[in-house]
Amino acid sequence: MTKKSFRIIQIMAYEMLNAVGRLYEPFSILLRIDMSCIFLKIFFIFVFQNEPLLTWYKSEWLFVECYLYRLIYGAFHQQKHLSKYDYFGEQKRDSFKEHLRHIEESAKFTLEASTSNDGIHDVVEALVKSSLWGNQSDLSVSGGDASTVKHSLLEAARARDSYILQNDVEKTIREIILPLKERPTSHHRIDIILDNAGVELSMDLFLADFLVHAGLANNVILHGKKFPWFVSDVTSVDFEWTLQQMENDEGDLKKFHERFQEKLKSGKIAYTSHDFWTYPHAFCDMKEAAPDLYEELAKSNLLIFKGDLNYRKLVGDRYWPWDYSFEKSLCGFLPTSLLTLRTLKAETVSGLSAEAVERMKREFGEDTKWLTSGDFAVAQLVKV
């Protein structure tokens, strides 16, 4: 080993220890880092005033989780060389590699569907459902085990409808997505608020690409996170890495990459991120805490919110009665029509039909594991 590389390792090791040591300085770092937003400050002060001796077990789950991820980010962000280091990066990359077979299968499907005479409706349906079931993979739930998508995504798209407890996919396609094609003169935009990297992101890219390819949207905007979040959430680095992997492929993924890249270059598909996505706020606070984002989202024809965490923030992570109106549980958040695609991993849900609630009670009795197992899903639409 040369003297120079030894020195680099020494510095990295020092910074790593420093960063980990920082994690034992609760709250102080967080309050120094990235606190430019006045609403974030007010939020923290409010929480601390109510509960000065706040601990993991005493606070709200959503808040302490967000706090934890910001704390880790803050500790690394303060280091000179490790400030951009993604401590979850390797796990996210593994999730892509271990699901490569599913990903290649869906790339092939997307390419073939684009040239065949199959109805656009059926293709969009398969891609939306693949994107939904892609959310079964979640490293923050599996403790880093990458192989958590239990079924081929396309197979799931066809065969797992009975696991979607509230299924508005058909309604969304019929009432929002397909009519966009019939209005070629106006500008159509669909936004996807991304969740996990790896297999889920890949499914989202296939969907985004096809929406533009089929003339259903002039623009698809993908929203990611600004820093590592809930282990597997997509950052710009994950987005670039995924495209790079596709480009390096020999077969259908490479072909898919070419046409996706063209759409990126022409601006038809764009990747963006906003600080708000890594705040602890429920989305009903967005209008006040991030009015610029709210206004931007309002320009879209449809917002597709991916995953469990986005769902929790949509409904404020509250214990709603399961059959309570989903629209009302948004507490006023509705910049434009929205569809949520989420497998259930946390104990909050609303908008289920009386039949679905009855069925879960019949099948599971008092046991509420169906709310957290990731086996069941919801696809819920609210139209403006």
Ligand SMILES: O=P(O)(O)OC[C@@]1(O)O[C@H](CO)[C@@H](O)[C@@H]1O
């Ligand atoms: O948003 P995702 O990836 O679908 O799920 C994230 C999530 O399940 O992971 C956490 C477990 O720690 C939960 O807080 C959260 O809801």
